[in-house]
Amino acid sequence: MTINTYEFRKGIYMISVNDLRTRLFESLWDIPEGIAYNAYLIIDERTVLIDGVKGIYSEVLIGEVKKLLGGRGLDYYVVHHGEPDHSGSFPKLIKEYPNVKVITTEVGFKIIRSLYPVSFNHITVSDGYELIIGNRKLKFFQTPWLHWPDTFMTYLYGDKILFSGDAFGSYGALTNGLWDKDYGDLHLSLSKRYFANIVAAFRSHVPKAINKLSGYEIDLIAPAHGPLVGKVSDAVNTYLRWSKPELERKVLIIYGSMYGNLEEAVKHVAKGVEEVDVDAVVMKVPDTPITYLVRELFDSPAIVLGIPTYDGSAFPYISLVLNLMKIKRFEGRYVGIVSSGLWSAVAESKVMKDLDEVKATVDGKVSILGHPKGDDITKLVDLGRSLGRRAAEVVSKQ
Ligand code: FEO
Numbered sequence: 001m002t003i004n005t006y007e008f009r010k011g012i013y014m015i016s017v018n019d020l021r022t023r024l025f026e027s028l029w030d031i032p033e034g035i036a037y038n039a040y041l042i043i044d045e046r047t048v049l050i051d052g053v054k055g056i057y058s059e060v061l062i063g064e065v066k067k068l069l070g071g072r073g074l075d076y077y078v079v080h081h082g083e084p085d086h087s088g089s090f091p092k093l094i095k096e097y098p099n100v101k102v103i104t105t106e107v108g109f110k111i112i113r114s115l116y117p118v119s120f121n122h123i124t125v126s127d128g129y130e131l132i133i134g135n136r137k138l139k140f141f142q143t144p145w146l147h148w149p150d151t152f153m154t155y156l157y158g159d160k161i162l163f164s165g166d167a168f169g170s171y172g173a174l175t176n177g178l179w180d181k182d183y184g185d186l187h188l189s190l191s192k193r194y195f196a197n198i199v200a201a202f203r204s205h206v207p208k209a210i211n212k213l214s215g216y217e218i219d220l221i222a223p224a225h226g227p228l229v230g231k232v233s234d235a236v237n238t239y240l241r242w243s244k245p246e247l248e249r250k251v252l253i254i255y256g257s258m259y260g261n262l263e264e265a266v267k268h269v270a271k272g273v274e275e276v277d278v279d280a281v282v283m284k285v286p287d288t289p290i291t292y293l294v295r296e297l298f299d300s301p302a303i304v305l306g307i308p309t310y311d312g313s314a315f316p317y318i319s320l321v322l323n324l325m326k327i328k329r330f331e332g333r334y335v336g337i338v339s340s341g342l343w344s345a346v347a348e349s350k351v352m353k354d355l356d357e358v359k360a361t362v363d364g365k366v367s368i369l370g371h372p373k374g375d376d377i378t379k380l381v382d383l384g385r386s387l388g389r390r391a392a393e394v395v396s397k398q
Pocket of ligand 1: 081083085086147166224225
């Protein structure tokens, strides 16, 4: 764990804790780059803490807050969203500052109460509620489902800062600077994977939130994860594109292979995809962590599933992929199927219901017994070409 404390505007501090020890964020998503939990402190006639950190880092946050307050009390504590990667420090903060007024939405209040059996002073904010804290004024915007129902954001007039909670956040510990520009293209890449993993299921709510904020000039965005965002219009436009989502010219090939036969088969599919000048992204399950699978599923217009038959059903990790597509609402994609087996290849028939549920269009199926050979190879290359053409067509019409 390392901590960055940074006065990025006079009297406005970022307190960011780098977590390099959590392997799976939300117990699901691999984060080899680590993650930062960002809290913010505004010191004016009144003092305001915005968000917190994961519970194990409570003392670190409280130590920094106390140091910066220099003996003053904490007047307000804004809890944008109840997920414990931010609210974990809530009970210890309340113990340290028992008179603080906690600011949440109505739903947020219920979530915090359900998580932490402590009493506290509380203000429920409605959409557009304003709070004067001395020379500064805050405004609260409800932005539900980005990515929980309790979510809201805080706008600071004058300094023109949007404290955005999880939205506009990214994976990655802040070890190389505290601004988006310090990370170049890596920031976009980590933001996109974070968006695909965490926000994408509720992406239809992005334009509503951005619309709500449209009348307000924003000089910088201060998210709850990742660096401060100085390139505000780029970030907003990128979020709007991702909310559609913008699909890329590629075919994603996800396959399982117990003994290498299906692995060999998908090489021919990839060859077909590349023959029509489209990128083939090939990922094996379960070897590829789901953070990367979901990142690629998010913006692939065409997907090929390589499915071994296992105990008369589909290889379980492919079922997981389909379940992730459902959960994340990755709908309306073209799908090709390669099913394999040794005495019968029935996997394909076991996934049709799942594909229906994600409104997929099945663009071709190849069934193989054992190692691919003869006609199999021609059919596999053809399948790749067909899916490649579909991907190119989708992207050209966006
Ligand atoms: Fe970073 Fe949804 O909490």
